[in-house]
Amino acid sequence: MRKFIISTLIIACFLLCSCGEAAQRESESPRTVEPEAVVSTDESSVINTHNRMLALNGEFYTEQVMTAAFADFRLNFADFDTLETTAVCSKPNCSHSDPESCSAFGMWNHPTVVDGKLYFFKNDPDWGTEQTVNIFRADLDGTGRVKLAEIKNCAAEYTAPIAIIGKTLYFTASESEIDDDGFTASGFKTVRLYSFNCETDKAETLCELCRGYDTSAEIRGIFDAKLYIRISYKDKEQEPLDFSTATDEDWSNYIAEGQKMTVSAYKVYDLTGGELGDSPYEIDPVAEFFACGGILCYQAGDKGVFVKQGGEAVETDFVPNIGSCLVNGFLFNTFYGTALDTNTLEVRRLNADIVTSGDFILDYRDGCYVVRTLIDYKSYRRLSPEEIFEEAS
Numbered sequence: 498m499r500k501f502i503i504s505t506l507i508i509a510c511f512l513l514c515s516c517g518e519a520a521q522r523e524s525e526s527p528r529t530v531e532p533e534a535v536v537s538t539d540e541s542s543v544i545n546t547h548n549r550m551l552a553l554n555g556e557f558y559t560e561q562v563m564t565a566a567f568a569d570f571r572l573n574f575a576d577f578d579t580l581e582t583t584a585v586c587s588k589p590n591c592s593h594s595d596p597e598s599c600s601a602f603g604m605w606n607h608p609t610v611v612d613g614k615l616y617f618f619k620n621d622p623d624w625g626t627e628q629t630v631n632i633f634r635a636d637l638d639g640t641g642r643v644k645l646a647e648i649k650n651c652a653a654e655y656t657a658p659i660a661i662i663g664k665t666l667y668f669t670a671s672e673s674e675i676d677d678d679g680f681t682a683s684g685f686k687t688v689r690l691y692s693f694n695c696e697t698d699k700a701e702t703l704c705e706l707c708r709g710y711d712t713s714a715e716i717r718g719i720f721d722a723k724l725y726i727r728i729s730y731k732d733k734e735q736e737p738l739d740f741s742t743a744t745d746e747d748w749s750n751y752i753a754e755g756q757k758m759t760v761s762a763y764k765v766y767d768l769t770g771g772e773l774g775d776s777p778y779e780i781d782p783v784a785e786f787f788a789c790g791g792i793l794c795y796q797a798g799d800k801g802v803f804v805k806q807g808g809e810a811v812e813t814d815f816v817p818n819i820g821s822c823l824v825n826g827f828l829f830n831t832f833y834g835t836a837l838d839t840n841t842l843e844v845r846r847l848n849a850d851i852v853t854s855g856d857f858i859l860d861y862r863d864g865c866y867v868v869r870t871l872i873d874y875k876s877y878r879r880l881s882p883e884e885i886f887e888e889a890s
Contacts, residue, residue: 718788
């Protein structure tokens, strides 16, 4: 992590920035801009989620801290070279526990790095009738924050994945019907796809994804210059249960009814044409799915379908899952204890004595894999290929 802090200080000195937080400037209203050219491959693209935010040869993660006034979230960084973790703050002798003095707070909504700068979202206010998504840029130590853009009347959920393609961020945000007291009385919601260009500092509304009750839409992957987005909604509001009198049978019937009312599907947003359409593949919206790094893999029954960019769809015994990672040419599914060699399509077994079902295999460097268990950000360890894989029989 020392190199993280040193590089931050070099950048700060070069720009003659002060250590204090810069005054925020209001952005121009978001407007439509010409999209930058999109290459056909997506090997440099990243899907970041709230529990896997890769950047700078490491990853960001948030940690809840009980401050003097309330609980707040501190942004930390884990360096994959040293396996050291530290708060995103270069202030000497800082306790990293006071949001008023430590720059590691207030950046927990999808922090990511583009061109040596830290970008993050913030909903302001956190709830109410006039929510706005604000997009900020900061130095790598969290100081020098500048508000670049705002998108009014919506909120960006920190749990929803975002895509980073080149210097553009793609994300979803939702607009809810809110009553005068600030509550979502009807539960009706509209979800749209947005982009933010880190070169022009402009936000753009790309398209509406879905609207209805119990609505959700999340970016699940990138393949062949297309964003794969899973949508789900109900056309009608489902009658609520009376919690005080509901039996187990009532709950079962309620769940079954809700499933029948729900519309789920995969949509694709074409990054070159700027159009939303149906998936070119028959993907079950409730089955396992992975798309990134120039490959697409999804579950079809008890098998998997594997597609390499520019190639044909091939059936395989490998099935991805929600925690699948593409590292060093292997697509890992630690839950099922398997890995797919994306060059030979050989399915290999993982060493169950060493790799657990909750492990994330995050990176490969210096001949070893960097592994973390679930959201235990103190559990980083290096494993050699001999430790990761079972010996072939």
